[in-house]
Amino acid sequence: MNAKNTSDIQKSMQIDADDEATSTESQFDRATEALRTLVLRGTFPLDVKLPEAKVADMLGVSRTPTRLAMAALERDGLLVRLPRRGFRVRSFSLDEVIEAIEVRGELEAVAVRVTAERKLSAVFRERMKACIVEAEAILKAKHFDAHERRAWCAMNDEFHTALVEACGMRPLAFAYRQVKLVPLAGPRDTIFNVAEPELLRRQLATAHEDHGRILRALLDGHATRAAALVREHAYRSGENKRRNFPHIEMQTMVMETPGVALVRLPGVEPEE
Amino acid sequence: MNAKNTSDIQKSMQIDADDEATSTESQFDRATEALRTLVLRGTFPLDVKLPEAKVADMLGVSRTPTRLAMAALERDGLLVRLPRRGFRVRSFSLDEVIEAIEVRGELEAVAVRVTAERKLSAVFRERMKACIVEAEAILKAKHFDAHERRAWCAMNDEFHTALVEACGMRPLAFAYRQVKLVPLAGPRDTIFNVAEPELLRRQLATAHEDHGRILRALLDGHATRAAALVREHAYRSGENKRRNFPHIEMQTMVMETPGVALVRLPGVEPEE
DNA sequence: TTTTGGTATTTTGCATGCAATATTAGGTTG
DNA sequence: CAACCTAATATTGCATGCAAAATACCAAAA
Numbered sequence: 001m002n003a004k005n006t007s008d009i010q011k012s013m014q015i016d017a018d019d020e021a022t023s024t025e026s027q028f029d030r031a032t033e034a035l036r037t038l039v040l041r042g043t044f045p046l047d048v049k050l051p052e053a054k055v056a057d058m059l060g061v062s063r064t065p066t067r068l069a070m071a072a073l074e075r076d077g078l079l080v081r082l083p084r085r086g087f088r089v090r091s092f093s094l095d096e097v098i099e100a101i102e103v104r105g106e107l108e109a110v111a112v113r114v115t116a117e118r119k120l121s122a123v124f125r126e127r128m129k130a131c132i133v134e135a136e137a138i139l140k141a142k143h144f145d146a147h148e149r150r151a152w153c154a155m156n157d158e159f160h161t162a163l164v165e166a167c168g169m170r171p172l173a174f175a176y177r178q179v180k181l182v183p184l185a186g187p188r189d190t191i192f193n194v195a196e197p198e199l200l201r202r203q204l205a206t207a208h209e210d211h212g213r214i215l216r217a218l219l220d221g222h223a224t225r226a227a228a229l230v231r232e233h234a235y236r237s238g239e240n241k242r243r244n245f246p247h248i249e250m251q252t253m254v255m256e257t258p259g260v261a262l263v264r265l266p267g268v269e270p271e272e
Numbered sequence: 273m274n275a276k277n278t279s280d281i282q283k284s285m286q287i288d289a290d291d292e293a294t295s296t297e298s299q300f301d302r303a304t305e306a307l308r309t310l311v312l313r314g315t316f317p318l319d320v321k322l323p324e325a326k327v328a329d330m331l332g333v334s335r336t337p338t339r340l341a342m343a344a345l346e347r348d349g350l351l352v353r354l355p356r357r358g359f360r361v362r363s364f365s366l367d368e369v370i371e372a373i374e375v376r377g378e379l380e381a382v383a384v385r386v387t388a389e390r391k392l393s394a395v396f397r398e399r400m401k402a403c404i405v406e407a408e409a410i411l412k413a414k415h416f417d418a419h420e421r422r423a424w425c426a427m428n429d430e431f432h433t434a435l436v437e438a439c440g441m442r443p444l445a446f447a448y449r450q451v452k453l454v455p456l457a458g459p460r461d462t463i464f465n466v467a468e469p470e471l472l473r474r475q476l477a478t479a480h481e482d483h484g485r486i487l488r489a490l491l492d493g494h495a496t497r498a499a500a501l502v503r504e505h506a507y508r509s510g511e512n513k514r515r516n517f518p519h520i521e522m523q524t525m526v527m528e529t530p531g532v533a534l535v536r537l538p539g540v541e542p543e544e
Numbered sequence: 545t546t547t548t549g550g551t552a553t554t555t556t557g558c559a560t561g562c563a564a565t566a567t568t569a570g571g572t573t574g
Numbered sequence: 575c576a577a578c579c580t581a582a583t584a585t586t587g588c589a590t591g592c593a594a595a596a597t598a599c600c601a602a603a604a
Contacts, residue, residue: 110378
């Protein structure tokens, strides 16, 4: 049964990402990521109890690593623990998502201010430049198909991650990672409003311009300007999220943008 | 054995704080907090492997809740997981502590800006006023003995917590809680430089004044000023930490200010 | 029909045993 | 005496069994 379990999980992991160097990974690690993916994709009903035996079964591991995984996701804020009754999946309001993006922007702003006041190291400069080049390539495409969308998300995440890591403040990076755990709040969670192609293109183009300006401000050592640009960039991102979120074609987007499934439509409140 | 275990843990918990309403608490909860206390007090050597059987024995529970607790503390950043070799206690540089305080200050600054732009609710206004009254009482004392120090830490934590909670942004409060987990970085972790009484009094008096000014700026709706005051308050706190940290009389302070034991003296690096 | 009480079933939380891996000790050889 | 290999030991990670608590079920009474 052990063999079967392992293959089950590995299969489910292969669906979404990297399965390299699994030798150091424990069942717990795999179970955590597998469960995270399931939760973010909306596999479970929101705000109702999530029986741990069912999850263990689904993941194909025993209850021990499952419990570990659920505890981990609780600390990520995705699950809520009910004292003696297990866990439930937490839902998020769109407002909360946007607040998270605002906080994320503030942290990024601190990072760029600090970086600009010192000096941007060559490594990070190159990482960010590469992102900008990549973005230009993506924007040249006629349509934003799944491939382009995926590339954009990866590029955006990389740019913002570099932005934060460049300042070298461990506690800042730590907090940043936490804030990104709110569904849809990370730079990877772009919502592509395919219903309005010209709006979509404008949004992406603006973001691309922002990136360029931010990098230049960094290189010029304009700390305050860079911070302001980053704040505005985040604000725009929040606006876009509010605008684009209701227009999602669920079927496509739920698979493509993990976390969409956890966000309630405006006005809808959780029962309890 | 079960009865013995429980009493062991409860005893160790009683040392430091509240043991009310334990009925909903699990072994895991108690184990986590007990272990956190042990770690922060420097019970274990830094940066070397921490065998889980030893810990389980110490906490008086079996390895299952111990493992849960260690995983929890890993996510708090206090422990580091070595792939197939368990956990080790992480040490922190003083610089990292100060960076964490800076980030904390930035988050508080966002909170007060948002709060001031809206309006400070009566509940929080009263909470903060109460802190200020309390601080005045403490500052009247001739000496800052254990009792006063304890009261000051509680007051300070309460004030800063109220500051952040007042803005009502869940993701912000979440990030804030994370940053506070860095040893010595929280508002509760004041270091009292008893070797220099007049310096100590000046530091506390200044902090008290800061609090008053911050509250007034909030009430007046001066968002930018309030944010600036909070930033400066945090900066001062970092400065004080750097100044006071080397002067600690370890024996007293390690017990009184949890986390001191995890911070390396400037210049000392972890082996590995 | 709704409420109450009591029982059966499910589920959680924990301790433990076992297999796989890592660590240490001891001994052998260059 | 150091380097290396091998055997013994300790430790981790996981599955599982069991007791306690929570939940569901159902019947009887208001």
